[in-house]
Amino acid sequence: MKIAIVGATGTSGRATALAAQRAGHEVVALSRASGVDLHTGEGLAQALRGADTVIDTSNAFPASSDTSLVDAFAGATQRLVEASQQAGVQRLVHLSICNIDHPAFDDFDYYLAKRAQEKVLAASSLPHAIIRSAQWMEFALNPTPVTQTETEVKVQDWLIQPIAVDTVAEVLVQAAETPRDRKIAGHEQIRLPELTQAYLHAIGDHRKVTAVAPVVDELTEGIMLAPEDAELLGPTVAQWVAQQSANA
Numbered sequence: 001m002k003i004a005i006v007g008a009t010g011t012s013g014r015a016t017a018l019a020a021q022r023a024g025h026e027v028v029a030l031s032r033a034s035g036v037d038l039h040t041g042e043g044l045a046q047a048l049r050g051a052d053t054v055i056d057t058s059n060a061f062p063a064s065s066d067t068s069l070v071d072a073f074a075g076a077t078q079r080l081v082e083a084s085q086q087a088g089v090q091r092l093v094h095l096s097i098c099n100i101d102h103p104a105f106d107d108f109d110y111y112l113a114k115r116a117q118e119k120v121l122a123a124s125s126l127p128h129a130i131i132r133s134a135q136w137m138e139f140a141l142n143p144t145p146v147t148q149t150e151t152e153v154k155v156q157d158w159l160i161q162p163i164a165v166d167t168v169a170e171v172l173v174q175a176a177e178t179p180r181d182r183k184i185a186g187h188e189q190i191r192l193p194e195l196t197q198a199y200l201h202a203i204g205d206h207r208k209v210t211a212v213a214p215v216v217d218e219l220t221e222g223i224m225l226a227p228e229d230a231e232l233l234g235p236t237v238a239q240w241v242a243q244q245s246a247n248a
């Protein structure tokens with residue numbers, strides 16, 4: 001199958017392109033680096049020509065402060081849906097996040113923007129699958145909850161149930177083959193500062209890790225843990241950390 005991966009230069013997009021190639025699919029890599037802009041629609045129609053399926057792993061932050069995050073994300077998804085339909089794409093697989101509809105996030109712009117993308121898909125007639133993932137192991141150094149200086153790493157105290165991005169990538173490719181909505185997370189609960197500490201230690205970085213209060217208080221209490229209907233998938237945190245150490 002020919003799969004167009006939007007956001008193919010990003011953390012999850014790179015892993016998804018590799019997983020799709022491993023599964024024997026033809027991959028077309030889309031992002032601004034290859035001349036495709038979800039905000040303007042530039043390059044989209046041409047890039048989607050001949051694609052059977054689109055996997056959207058983009059993270060299309062607005063280009064200017066004139067556009068809100070919600071409008072930018074929803075607009076990007078709307079443009080992608082319309083261009084996919086015009087190109088005769090059969091289905092779209094969208095990467096989202098578990099628990100974004102929790103009321104604690106009603107003022108949290110990023111999750112409001114992710115909700116808005118799901119609403120665009122629900123209102124469209126394009127067949128689609130939404131994969132809601134828990135935070136990734138790679139979230140250990142994500143700039144939203146983690147602030148770094150040369151000597152110290154401050155990490156928001158989120159209680160999470162992380163999954164490896166390589167596993168997320170495999171699930172996205174499976175959804176391209178057999179579309180169905182899925183929720184996915186890892187097996188173990190861990191506090192983000194502990195995960196960051198374990199990861200940094202494994203790659204020989206001995207900066208001090210300090211836990212700080214999260215942007216939404218309830219994040220310390222486990223509102224991002226796997227929902228009841230989530231599938232729990234490996235590797236374990238210890239296996240992932242060992243892999244990072246081997247790769248360092």
Ligand SMILES: NC(=O)c1ccc[n+]([C@@H]2O[C@H](COP(=O)([O-])OP(=O)(O)OC[C@H]3O[C@@H](n4cnc5c(N)ncnc54)[C@H](OP(=O)(O)O)[C@@H]3O)[C@@H](O)[C@H]2O)c1
Nearest residue numbers: 007008009010011012031032033037038058059060135136
């Ligand atoms: N981090 C987590 O733990 C987690 C968990 C669950 C779900 N997610 C979701 O996973 C998705 C991907 O996250 P990620 O961390 O893999 O993203 P990322 O590393 O930030 O990469 C974003 C990708 O989007 C592309 N992009 C950005 N703006 C674009 C635009 N205007 N037009 C076309 N392409 C654009 C970027 O390429 P160019 O710069 O070349 O355009 C890049 O390929 C996000 O939607 C996020 O919400 C993340």
